[in-house]
Amino acid sequence: MRFHPLTVQAHAPTPLGRVRLSASPAGLSGIWFESQRHEPSHWLYGPSAWATAPDHPLLQAATAQLQQYLSGQRDHFDLPLDLSGGTAFQQSVWRALLSILRGQTTSYGALSQQLGNPRAVRAVGAAIGRNPLSVVVPCHRVVGADGRLTGYAGGLDRKRALLVLENATLGGSGPYSHSSHSKGHA
Structure with a gap:
């Protein structure tokens, strides 16, 4: 991941746990739950180099919208996003994720087909994991593919809670089912 040198950060509580938010001059560039996989605390030129700016207008707006969303008081986000930290492929996957509407789900395979590369299921999964x-x-x-919950960098309990909040319906062997031993990459 690459981040703009003028990236700023803030921390905030949410109903699903504390998050680190980051913003660049181009828009919101990061939201990570504390201790999630791929959280940037160990990255070179990551958060230790970022100024803390809890009063930054975009970080305040993002915090408010995230808290409202996770409390069921908002159904979408209205924030400028900066996805430039990823590769061109990662950015294409992240943009495709934005087309999945609240209450809907899709599979890794369906997403790779949507992107025009049905054999790229693992690469799509890796890009999703780095969102x-x-x-x-x-x-x-x-x-x-069977509708079961698979990995989520923020943890399967959070993934399940988000899907329940959004009233999503899953296929496979039932809504929100997963193996307690599943390991995934999103």
Whole structure:
């Protein structure tokens, strides 16, 4: 991941746990739950180099919208996004995720077909796993081909909670089912 040198950050509580938010001059560039996989705290030129700016207008707006969304008081986000930190392929996957509407889910395979590369299922999964904008870029809406919950960098309990909040229906062996031993990459 690459981040703009003028990236700023803030931390905020949410109904699903504390998050780190980041913004660049181009828009919101990150939302990570604390301790989630791929959280940037260990990245070179990551958060330790970012100024803390809890009063930054975009970070305040993102915090308010995220808290409203997770409390069931908002059904979409209205924020400028900066997806430039990923590769061109990752950015195409993240943009495709934005087309999955609230209450809907799709599979990794269906998403790779939508992107015109049906053999890229693993690459799509890896890009989803590196999504820097949890919740706002809805990687939690991607499930296994059989409708089962698969991995989520923020944890399967959060993924399930988000899908329940959104009234999503899954296929396979039932809504929100997953193996307690499943490991995934989103």
